Amino acid sequence: MSSPTSPSGPVGPRSSGTLITVAPTGAEHRKSDVPNLPVTLAELVSTAQDCERVGAGMIHVHIRDAAAQPTLDLGLLTETVAALRAETNLVVQLSTGGAVTDPESDRLRVLDALPDSASCTMGTVNFGDDVFMNRWEFIVELHQRMRDRGIVPEYEIFDLGQLASLHRLLDKHGLPAGGHVHVDLVMGVPGGMPGDVQTLVAALRLLPEGASFSATGIGRTSLPVMLAALSAGGHLRVGMEDTLSYAKGEPVRDNAQLVARAAGLARIAQRPPLSADEVRALLGAARPEPVA
Template sequence: MDVTITVAPTGPIATKKDNPTLPTQPLEIAEEVHRAYLAGASIAHIHLRDEDDRPTADLDIARRTIDLIQERCDILIQLSTGVGLAVPFEERARLVELRPPMATLNPCTMSFGDAMFLNPPGDVRELAARMRDLQVKPELEIYDTGHVEAALRLRDDGLLGEEPLQVSIVLGVRGGMAATAENLLMIAGRLPADAVWQVIAIGRPNLELTAIALALGGNARAGMEDTLYLGKGVKTDGNLPLVERAVALAAALGRRPRTVAETREALALARATVAADDALATQR
């Protein structure tokens, strides 16, 4: 069985003070993504930062980042509409107007650390419908048990576009599910049989839960959004070692990384990808 490897080079929280090799600016992100692509990643999950390294949904920064990545490789772009907890929902939602092949869709509001991650139900439905109309594939991020049902209601209402569903099971965020094997097994068991899924394990449990997900037939996500360390007290030197570790885990289980074309097919992205390419070409 083949496996899709996603690189998540930069999240909304960590800074260069936490790990100096964290990429935050468009060129840094593009170069990290290119290295991950050469190692076997076929999807790049992209968060954006402004010139002061703060999370942003600025469309010009997004376009520049996408352009720099696409100049280097044909990896599939997955824009985060989560962006950052301080960024208003309407600004985050505008990122889908760039028509990337994929973007995140967070079905529920939740506590996130000491803050709130606001995803009002009506706004989520409008964003889902807009993504469907633009043929932007949702990456459904499931932080807690009720998020599964919320996502399935969107599907049942015809708001999620072409199946299979693409799901990320997020474990270890304070306010969401704990990063345990039991929680991973429970949520994976509640997904539709044809869903394409991966685990996003935050922090110390990242390696263990990625290995379990791979053994269960899930995909793998690797990168500095999820962990800044390769082991206890050992900071990673960029995203590449984390991606290489995920590829090695998959290989140990007899699973080969999918190419970009194979990932497109597995996610039914063909039409959406063509639309995104045309839209970006027009905007340039």
């Protein structure tokens, strides 16, 4: 896939609106440390409804078991997808990353819950003190299984070299389900690329032609990354998976607070939040189908 050179910029024509994804839970924070973290199905559904009301169009989902521990249990994942579809209009995206200790077989089985979208991380990265392993063969398998089921991937990029891997994937194995490439630049993870303007600009030069992108700023990089992404015509991911501070010395009240701030900034940038149906049109997302 050659790098784009169109006058409209590295990601093609700018969207007139902003896709806001909320990542409400993650797999890292403990409920005992963060009491307002949504971990039960009821908490997750309530959070999703609140976030949709203030501007979210997609939800990036990690789930927890009865003891509030991260899990990739297929039954719970299927129940979660069904509940979110019944109670919201959000595009439901499941994480295939899980926790860094989850085996590949469990991560692949996530797709059997048939979400609208799923993450596909494009390489291995040091993740704080841990290693988030993503072998090439596993990445290819995720990409192909998503296409077989009609699940739209979001290619998660933790470092610039992973964009070269994305080009390799698309060149060798073709476009994803829906035919559109959407990337999430995850910035500020200790061990990954920094969350600053210079790195964001460098990443945009490496995107596949016509791709759209969201950007996620971890921790204190949340606001700088959000502002830089909006200025570059990109989309946003926010949520308590990625930051627990609203401002210095001020803990996040809930996920809707983070979504509302992102929506306000998107309106200031004159690119208001996209509805869930507009997000589906942007990503080419359709209801996925089981594989016989």
